[in-house]
Structures are given as C-alpha cells and as structure tokens.
Amino acid sequence: MTNDRERTAEHGEDDGERMPMAEQWRNLVTAALLGTDRRDPPDAEGPLAELVADTARAAPSERMLAQVAACTAIRRAAILPGPAVALTSAPDTDQRRECVPAATERWHHITSSWPVLEDEWMLTLIVNRWRLAAELVPVALQRHRSDPVRHARVRAAAGPAADWLIEQLPDLACTKQGVVDSEAIGELIELPIPPELLDLLHASGKQVGATVGAAIEQGRFAHAHRAVLVNLIARVAPAGLPDLIDALDGVDPHSSGAGLASVLADLALTRQRMLDELSV
C-alpha cells in the first residue's frame, strides 16, 4: 500500500531516474559508519539537495548532518506502511460459553490473594462447561508452565485457543515433557488438615462456624493455625459457606482473634462468590 506522499518521499517526485529516498538513506548510513574523515558524504539529489543547499556548510560533516536531518524528517513524516500480510489462521471454534467478566476478575483476585482456591476455580469452570476467558489464557499458561497437571488443566479450560496460542508463542508450552494422568487433571489435591479438624469437612456450615468461631474467640486458634484453617475453609462443603461466613463475622471484634476471623471470612466469601459465578 502506498499513497502519493509516500511515493514522493521514497521514490522522488516525478522522475524515475532520481535516487529513491531509501537508497539515499542507505548511502548516508554507509558514510556515517566510516565517518566523513574517511569518506565524503553522498551527494544529495532532487528536493533533498535543494533543502540542504547552503554555501555556509563548507565542512563535509556539516553537509552530512544537514542531509541526515532532512532525510530523517522526510522519512518519518512520510511514514511508509509495508505490504499487507496474510492473517494468521484463527483457532478452532469452542462452543462453550466464555466465563463471565466477574469470574475473570475473581481469578485475578484469587491468584494474588487466595491461590489455594485456584485449582477449584479452574476445575469448576471445566466441570460446568465454561470456557476460560481469552485474556486469561496466556497468563494462566505462563503461570503453570512448569506444572504439567495445572498446565494441562488450563489447556482443557481454554480449549483449542490454548494450543493455537502455544503454537504462536512457543514460550507458553509446558517446560516438562511427559504424559499427564488425566485423572489428576480432574482432581483437587489434598490439603494438609489436622485429624481433629477432618470431621468438620463434612459437618454443616453452622457447626463449622460455631466450632471455628468459638475457638478463635477463646484464643485456641491463633495466627499460628492460619494455614490449616485456610485449608479447611478451602475444602469444607460449599453449602455451608454462608453460615461459616456469618459465624466468622460474628467473632467479637475486641477479641485477639478478630483479625484472623476477618481474613478467614474473606476467604470463605471469595470461595462462595467464585462458585456462584461459575455455577451452571
């Protein structure tokens, strides 16, 4: 594609014999590499010659600088686009609905604040037949490049777009070769939870909330227990989350564990909203 101005800039105004601007520039670069102490600057031609004609410019370096300045200004102003390029073939169509923007936002929040929920987010998305939002595909693939199971899970969630993108940007491929166990892709990993809390995994939300809330308020659970409580809340039955959130919100704000309760309530609320956004 060219237009009149570009044609003029690159090839001279009207005269096929005049040196094209591109060639003139190449000659200037060649002279500039050696320096005018060793090579005279090329002669300017056509409009460029008129532009830099100045008897005061006696020194070769001055004439050269004037040509370089004029040539650069002309070339930049007459910006020349290149020829059209064939479009990249698009990825195969994926019939699944793309996850809603709120879910996309939630993924960002989870990966920055509650990574313990990320596996469940991705699995729920797959199970409920959502498609990973396109803008998350490169970030998620990059994030799990060295983890074959999670990388495979992202590819399953993204569908054909993931393989297409890896083809375009090979850096997004998994760094570890080998066959991935398909069962592992569909399973949540077990999180370490102490035996005395294991029963709570299957208890009602009210019971979990009452137990955890009271223990925090009485100081039996403190920040030292944060990691196991996070694991517990990441795995308790989803139906119990509303009652658990209520119980954690009800912890005496003056108690020493109020901060911990608030943090755990945020985790529970994040998980509840995540599951709502990814529901069928």
Added chain:
Amino acid sequence: MVGVVSARWSVEQVESVAPSPAAITNAQPLSTPTRWAGLGADERVVWGSCKGSGAEPYDTAVDHVTVGFRCTCPSRKTPCKHALALLLMWAQGQVPDGVPTARVEAWIGRRLAKQQGAGAPDASNADAEPDADPGPAGTADTGAGAAADVAPSPGGDGGAIDDEPPPPAPPPSDEERDAARDERIARMLAGLTELDRWLDDRIRTGLADPALARYATWDHLAARLVDAQAGSLANRIRRLAGLVGASADWHDDVLAELGILHLLSQAGRRIGQLPNSLADSVATTVGWQVRQADVLGGVPDTDDWVVAGRSDVREDRIEVRRHWLRGTTSGRWALLLSFAAYQQSLDTSLDVGTSIRADLHRYPGPALRALAGRRHAEPVVARPPTQTVAEACDEIGRMIVAEPWLERVPTTVTAALARSGDRWLLTDHEASIPLLDSPRRMQAGSGLATLLAVTGGRPAELTIEWTPHGVTPLSLHLPDRTIDIGPRADSSFVGAA
C-alpha cells in the same frame, strides 16, 4: 571593598539560613576544602567552585554581610547545599582570605548598586541566579512549575546577623526577570552550540567509533546540556545512548536520532526567526520550561475526551505514564502525563475506554501535551473512531510534519496481529505496520499476548502508539468494553500502577 563588616558566622548561624535540616545534612559532605577549588573570602563575600554532578563545577558565592546567595547549580533551593557547605567551611575557618574573582566582584557590585538604588541595604535575594527561576525540574515533560525561591536570612535589617528577620524579598522586577531570561537563553544557546559540535564529531569519526560504546561519551554531553538548561535534550541523549548496539540495525536508529538532534539544535539557535507556534514547539522540546500555572491560565480546550490509551515507560529513575485522549468533536489528540519516583503513585483517575467532558489546557505551540482542567461530567463508556492502517499512517505523518522531533504519536486502527518472518505486525487487507516488540520480547503477561489471545489473529479496533522504531498497541476496543493492554509500570517500583 565595602564599609560594612560582618564577623565570621557561627555554625548555628549557618544552620539558621538552611531551608531545612536536611539541607545542612546534604551540605556537610561537601564542606571539605578537597571538594572545592578557588576558595576565598573577604570582609563581604565568600566564594569557591564545587565539583557537582554536572560537567562544570558549580560557582558559588555568598554575601555574608547583606546575605545573598549565588550558585550555578540547578537547585531551586536557596541557599543550595553548595552555598551552605561554603558557609560551613568559612565558619570553621577553612576558607583562606583572598581577592574575589571578577565574576564575584561583578555580582557583589550589582548587589551594592541595587541596595543603593533602593536607598538602604537589605537582605533581599532578588539577584538569585536564574537557576532558581520558574520552571519545571527535569525535562520539559515534567511540567512542574515553581516560583523563584526567596533567600532566608540569619539576620535581618541591613544584614546584621543577630537582628530581626527581614521582610520578605520583593518579587523580581521585569528587568530582573528579563536579565534572568536572557542569561538562561544564552546558556541554552551555548549548550546547543556544544551539542552541534559534538554531533559534528560523531559524524566525522563515524558510528563505528568505539567511543560510542562508552557511556561517558554520552553522559558528559548530557551533563553539559543539563547545565545549559536543556534537560529534555539531555534525556534524549541518554535514551539515544541506549540504542547503541541494541538491535541489528542500530546504526540506522542512531544516525536518524543524530539528525533529529541536529535539526533541534539548528532550530533552537534560530528560534527568533521561527514562526511563533514552531518556536514554542522547539523551545519546549529543547527543554525550555513552562510553568503549570501559565498553562492552566490559557484558554481551555473543552471537549468530550475519549481516554483512548495508556502507556507506562521508565525513564531513568522516573516512571512516566502517558494517557492519550482524543477529542470527540475536534478529533485532536492530547497527552496527559504523570510521573512517579520510587514508591510514588501514578495517576489512576483516568480509565481507558471512557469519555469525559472536561477542559484541557495545552502547552504552547502545536503540542500534544496538555494539563487536565475542570471536569464537567462523570465518565461514560466510549471508544475512539477507527481507520485503516494506511489512514493511520497518514494521521501519524500529519502530526510528525508539524513536529518532526516527536518520539511518540497515538492513533487508532482496525488491524490484526500477524507475523511476517520473525517480526510481528499489525495488518489489514491493504497495508501493515511493524510492532515495536520483537517476538523474543512478546511475553505471556504482555499486552501483545493478550491481544493475540483475545482476537485470535482476527482484525480488531486498537489504539496504538507510534515510535520511530515501531508501534505499540495500547488498548483493544471490543464491542462491549475496552481492554487496557499498554505497557504497565513495574508494581514493585511505583505505589499504584
């Protein structure tokens, strides 16, 4: 030299004239004679030259009788750390008696003449150096105006040390302003002459000269340009140094930038002969500083401004955020800048993909740069009109014709991300334009990877930023929303990116 004699100051008296305790802390390392040359003092003035961060030593003098300070450093604080260091050394008996240099003598003479003209000596610092004149720090881009500092005084009336503080110094007269401006112009012209001499050396010795690979080759010139009040050119020189060896065709890039610097240097030296608008553009690009208050005092450009794109770029130790706005009615582009040093925050008040009815105040000349004024309404979702690649190139060309030294120009385009060999381009069915990033640098978290993933290689509406080395997509305008894919500041550097 004069009839007024002051006793040597105590260290406490020196501390009392410091603009802040930190100023004394900063001055202390300099208060050693080994950092100075040409030290001397007499019954009226103490003087010396301190090696600073600039290429030239800073000439410093202090009138210790009627209390006034002079220093050629770029600091806008009065007294600066050099003046304080000089006084500290004098207070500690480390400055020998001597005869003032001609320059110091002339300065004191001017002060005396003014005081006699005013009828009585006072502690005014009306003859503070032009360095302390209004103007933004750093480059013309920074735009932070500042009023001339007023000298504090340890003493007062008539310069006696332990008297009451003097009344505030009167604002400089028109003549004084003109004199300061003339001196600044002279300094800038000298800097431009030196720049052209340096450019000439580069062209004579050639781009294959190993000196180009040495940072000092560029840094010395940049320091001299800072001294010459041409901060924008100094920044440009430092950016240019980064191009050496940066790509296979770096000789092309460096030569082109040398040409633009020559153009600016020639234009700057003939600024009086240029049309007003062009002269304004040259002055701003060279580094002539315009006070924000003056810009905000101009006629506002009121429009529905679409926030079309954003990009963050680290320049030296400052993160620069550019917001590109397009006037819905005028079709003109405008640039709003914000700056953040380490752990400072960038402007987050503008959302890409929204439009806001507001006043913008443009800098002098055909400048894209503006300051935001009054907002008349809440932002609404919007996107700029788009065009073909060829039309976008025409629009870029029109802006460069007006200001050939522009380093970034925005436009919108409907195009697809595609690859040709090992280069990525934006293409439509007629034309293409290369991207700034090479595939090597197209990282997963980058805006380009997001663009590729979201469009699947199909054409999309984009706001892009042109540079002489390629374009950078800044935002992807989808039918229902806009995704901001512009380069983003490192969140470990800025407070809120």
